[in-house]
Amino acid sequence: MELYNLKHPSQVVSFTEALTLGLGKDRGLFFPSEIPVLEDMDALLALPFVERSQKVLGAWLASEIGQDAVDSLVEKAFNFDVKLVKADDSKYCLELFHGPTLAFKDFGARFMAQCLNELAGDKKINILTATSGDTGAAVADAFFGLDNIQVVVLYPKGKISILQEKMFTTLGGNIHTVSVESDFDACQALVKHAFEDSDVRDGLHLNSANSINISRLLAQTCYYFEAVAQFKRQHNQDPVIAVPSGNFGNLTAGLFAKAMGLPIAGFVAATNSNDTVPRYLEQGDWLPQATVATMSNAMDVAEPSNWPRVEAIVEKMGWSLSDIKGVALSEEDTSDSLKALICQGYLSEPHAAIAAKALELTLSTEEKGIFLGTAHPAKFKDVVDKELDIELALPIELAAVENKDILSVTLAANFNQLKSYLFNVL
Template sequence: MKLYNLKDESQSVDFETAVKTGLGRKQGLFFPKQLLPLNNIEALLKMDVHQRNYEILKPFVGENISDEQLSQIIQKTFAFPAKLKNVTKNEYCLELFHGPTLAFKDFGANFMANCLQSFVDEKPITILTATSGDTGAAVAHAFHGLKNIQVVILFPKGKISELQQKMFTTLGNNIHTVAVEGSFDDCQQLVKQSFDQAELVETIGLNSANSINISRLLAQVCYYFDAFAQLPVEQRNEVVVAVPSGNFGNLCAGIIAKTLGLPVKRFIASTNVNDTVPRYLQTGQWSPKETIATISNAMDVSKPNNWPRIEYLMDSDQFDSNALTGGAVDEDKTAATMRELYKHGYISEPHAAVAYSGLHESLQPGETGIFLGTAHPAKFKSTVEEILQLEIPLPEELAKCSVKDDLSTEMTADFSKLENYLYSLKK
């Protein structure tokens, strides 16, 4: 399957090139021109998870990855489950935090790392990525210690939880972390600027592991099918999915799943007060505001990178825009929703609560709702404990890194400084 640059249609590449390149010319995202629906969704949902994911991913990667390689990649990538947890009679949380860094990003980051390893090449690679929270840990752990790969992770200084930060700033070795004085959008802009420098890209073998990399996105498509497979058959006809949305990769993956034939009735893009997309869906005006720091910090994004892919699917009539609504949830409502979920016996962190709020208010009689749980509550230990007035234990993964030293470098949001830093890693 060819992947096209959404900003320059003359640039078309195969999957391997797209994974190695990350971004296309003019900072364009790679994406298929046409998504072909999968055959017999009912049969797919009866398969075991590895067989099903093979069938979903094969059309995208078949030119570059052999059947045997793909099977091995899938076994390694999906070595931990996505669990559908019943919260109320007709509302479920799809828990995506049972991987090594306790966040949904583990699926995409591991798939990308495993794919890159299968593309045998001795040329060094420098992975540059920005994180608003969980991407950093997932990417760092997926690529830690891999030969010929340096990883540089930019994050907004003081704007992610301490435990989130410790999961990727304590590893060292080939993992380099930079605390940027600014917002996530500033970090994201620095990444984009880097890809505009042809000499830099060539010299250090620049690549990105943000959800702008198509491999990250494709792995996430799979767990939407997994959610349906775990639903009782009688509840699969009127399914509404609420996605906590920041950079909009997760929602994009869900919309791809629907375009491939998964019978999702509609999606809800739930954001915090950084509500560029919900306002756009209501008014048709794209007007990002300055990013505001919130307790759901992974969604503190005003200029979401993946929105052009969703818009392309709508503009090309592959996805009906009427099947997408958006809603914004403020801090008080987020906290109140966490307390509401706790009354149902479910401990949630802020991001899942934002999604549940949008779902619960929108759900109609006869519909079944799924909201995505993107991170383990312990990653937001102090916030969760303060709001719910309880103590939650640290999982082993967090307990280990919490006592280690933070190895980050601090930097202003100045591209020339980042450029010098990246070149220095080559020496």
């Protein structure tokens, strides 16, 4: 597999190189030179999830690492369910939270961990990543205890739910966590700065497990195929898919899947008040504003890193950005959507509720669609309990960490402080 740096196209790398580097020169994102197109889609969609995923990822990777290696990586990473659940007559939720950390990030993080464990050999790897909530838990769980790999996770202090926080800050061992006195965009900027600093990047053999790492995005294409497969068993039409969007890795993966030939009628990019992309799609001006804290905190991102990949896919395929519908919802809208879903018999959480409402606002009378359920409602227990006036029981994964001590250190949003910390712990 060949990839190039979107900022410096002359920098061309293999998948294994992109996997271990994370980012290219000048913070550039790696992008595939070619997008494989899959044949006989009906037969592909008839396969079980794991077997189909092996073929989907094999189309990208088999030429470099071999199909047997791909098959093994997928089998080890994707060992949990993906469920399509009816919310009402026109909307279905693709539940992506049945993995070990109860969030969609398990797909990309587990696949990336398996890839690094198998392909990096004996090379020592230090992973630096930022999280707006669920990435931290998924990455920590996926890499916990792996030889030769140390992980540092930055997250915005006081801006993620306490249960999200405890899922990755209580492990210890090779997982190091830093509470940054700022917002997610500041955490992300610190990670990017670290990759620009040659002393840190090269001296510490840095990698990133954010959705900027191409391995995570390729893994995420697989559940879009599963969504369409389950949907088409019930409906003789292509679904519209609404994606709750923060850093826009999830939408990028969906666009890759469509480019591979997956029949998707259209995409809705659903955001909260951090509406940089919906405003851009409507007005044509890229004007990030200060990040706003919301109840859908994993989407509190004003400058999404993956957007250049979205535009690169659209350009490569000859599509138009106008084919992507952008919808931004207020806190009141989010609350109303949560209540509407529970009245229909479906218990959700703020991120999926935003996607559900955005889907409803954009579907025509003839269309049906899917919204992505990116996290278990109990990961946002405080919000869900308050908004719906209920008392959610904790699943065993969250109950296990509820009373554990947080092991994080707290730092200002200052690169020199972070640099000193990294050289001290890694």
